[in-house]
Amino acid sequence: MRTIETDIAIVGAGAAGIPAAIEAARRYVKVDVFEQADHIGGSCNGGNGVFAVETQMQKEKQYTYTKKEILDYWAEYTHNTVDMRLVSEFINRSAGTYEWLKSFGVEFSDLIAYYPGAKYVWHFRRDGSPFITDLLRLVSEEAGAQYHLNTAVNQLMMKDGRCIGFRGKDAEGELEVLAKAVIIASGGTGKRADFVKEHTGVELGKDITVFPGMLYENPATSPKLGVELCWEAGAAHTPLMIDSFASIPDPNFGPGGVPAQLPWFRQPQNICVNLHGERFISEYEMRNGAFMGNAIATQKDSTAFMIFDQNMRDYYESVGMDFVMGNVHFMDELTADEYLDMNAARGNQDIIVADSLKELCGMMGIHKKLIDTVEEYNRNIKEHGNDPVFFKDNKYLMPIEGPTYYCARFRRHAYGVMGGLKINYRTEVIDTKGDPIPGLYAAGNDANAIYGDTYPFALSGNTSSFAINTGRMAGEHAAFFVK
Ligand SMILES: Cc1cc2nc3c(=O)[nH]c(=O)nc-3n(C[C@H](O)[C@H](O)[C@H](O)COP(=O)(O)OP(=O)(O)OC[C@H]3O[C@@H](n4cnc5c(N)ncnc54)[C@H](O)[C@@H]3O)c2cc1C
Known part of the structure; x- marks a missing residue:
């Protein structure tokens, strides 16, 4: 030797x-x-x-x-x-x-x-x-x-x-x-899913998404x-401790867990639901991806959806967004619509555009209870001007009415394990x-x-x-x- x-x-x-x-x-x-x-x-x-x-x-x-x-x-x-x-x-x-x-x-x-x-x-x-x-x-x-x-x-x-x-x-x-x-x-x-599972109970790559290439392929032959x-x-x-945050899974990863072209998906005006079509946390929590990731991990299949409609998109584009991260860009040349088209063309179902909530539920696998959730949410805003479930600040309350709906699937995503x-x-x-x-x-x-x-x-x-x-x-x- x-x-x-x-x-x-x-x-x-x-x-x-x-x-x-x-x-x-x-x-x-x-x-x-x-x-x-x-x-x-x-x-x-x-x-x-x-x-x-x-x-x-x-x-x-x-x-x-x-x-x-x-x-x-x-x-x-x-x-x-x-x-x-x-x-x-x-x-x-x-x-x-x-x-x-x-x-x-x-x-x-x-x-x-x-x-x-x-x-x-x-x-x-x-x-x-x-x-x-x-x-x-x-x-x-x-x-x-x-x-x-x-x-x-x-x-x-x-x-x-x-x-x-x-x-x-x-x-x-x-x-x-x-x-x-x-x-x-x-x-x-964080490179060893078996080790992290043994010591935290969480399986990297399954319970929580990871970057491509992050994990050693074969723990038996990988470095100690x-x-x-x-x-x-x-x-x-x-x-x-799993260093993680709420993110749309790869390849739609970007600053704050969304593609650089689509920061709309992390705004507090959106509605956030689980696979049962029910809200489970205030959308305002999306500001801190780590806390939101923890909340998502408590839900079925560690999965959540952020949804907004055309009206909100118009608002984000004309008035601006509440959750922005300084000058973090990581930009490439695509516009938001070009990005959505590109994502649809590659057959990715983690970000979709739908013409109705029913269609959206079918495409995303969300229970159609979502339709009742949205109705109730809209009614509270219109009739009472409030959110009696999570007390979201009035300034973030906007009804979701279409005609176009944008939806993204969020999971808890790991940067590493420390x-x-x-x-x-x-x-x-x-x-x-x-x-x-x-x-x-x-x-x-x-x-x-x-x-x-x-x-x-x-x-x-x-x-x-x-x-x-x-x-x-x-x-x-x-x-x-x-x-
Ligand atoms: C996409 C991404 C963006 C990030 N952005 C930020 C950011 O903006 N700000 C921030 O604070 N943090 C950020 N981080 C986290 C940051 O990169 C890590 O915290 C940091 O790299 C940790 O440093 P480290 O030296 O402990 O590990 P590393 O930088 O990962 O270095 C460890 C090295 O050890 C080598 N190694 C492992 N095992 C062995 C062995 N048995 N024998 C020999 N070599 C071995 C590895 O190959 C690796 O090169 C980001 C992480 C990712 C994935």
Whole structure:
């Protein structure tokens, strides 16, 4: 078996692993990064934008959020069920990391809040600018880090309770990596449907939709998950959290869960029903895709439908929409009608246009009770001017009367699955007795157990920012440990 000796071995060349490589290599230790894929970048090349608080851009735009305010929000959101020292370390470093990224050429164009009431903390990467991970890889290589692609790590090596490296496999066969410290940055457990089903009861790809290519095809031959590697070595377990939101299934995916051309499907004026043709939540909840995804998961086949009519479409086009996401575009050349035609031509039934509710029910498989639901909804608006079921604000109440009806099917859709490892604010992996495992660090999704049960869309850009910030922290602390 071949042996590679290094100071710091990093598992995974994504949003966490590459910043870890920069920080460690800049502290004059030998750094080797091992990536199972034939390319770097992980699940989203560093993401579309990063969360940060008290940045220069926020100050220039007069957003006055403070770190304290965000930490307080976090405490309330999670009920302090997560490691708040780790959260405060992350928040404290976030503005510095935003500047750090800019110093390497990452271009940010705007600040975005995901929904009305959400915070303007998502620093959006300029459309078409280079990916964050591509830029950072160059910086890490200039500092001396070496990359080993097509190399899957399969077992940690432990001696006297300390991590001393790992075994893995590349195109030439088995190899052993002897390291003074190992950083796990393998991106969470979302590639393994069997593992997630075993530990959450939810089946990726069935109970919840996923991006094409997200799952490993064969768990038996796929690389080990970083979480598995650490659990086998005695690491404590944290619950897995599915990072998910309400979305029309692929290929109709887009910003906010809808194609860029059809933001009408996520407006609060629409009516939202389940397969029984009944409303089950206020349509206003659509603003926060994660919360709406949770609600959809409580319904039959984890399925919901958003419906609007021609009248509403005219209103959206002439007056405007209530739920918009800053300058998020991801646009291509098609108009809305061209998109609808294209979708119909490919035979996709997740978005349809119908001439009557009866026709709509038949096409979508919705119970015809929908007709009564709409009648009752319209009657309440016209006769009483209210929504006695969900108390939707009057300003969002519009009767649905045709003559054309637009309907989209929504499911709960996963971005990834995070958590599993417990780390402290120095990113040391904690064992089952509650103590750090010497020489073992983790960053990014594998160690992201800071949200409780649901991703906080109010603080968007959070997961990639957590990955980049904890990656930096792991690189720094591991280098200090090694020295
Ligand atoms: C479509 C999409 C859009 C997104 N947009 C945003 C956004 O705008 N803002 C935001 O904050 N987040 C966003 N995210 C989430 C963000 O991309 C992730 O939070 C982030 O990439 C996690 O970083 P990571 O380093 O933990 O994992 P990754 O970046 O996925 O990197 C993990 C790497 O480890 C490798 N690996 C896995 N197992 C092994 C093994 N055994 N041996 C060797 N290598 C291994 C993987 O191949 C991968 O390259 C988005 C995600 C998706 C899918």
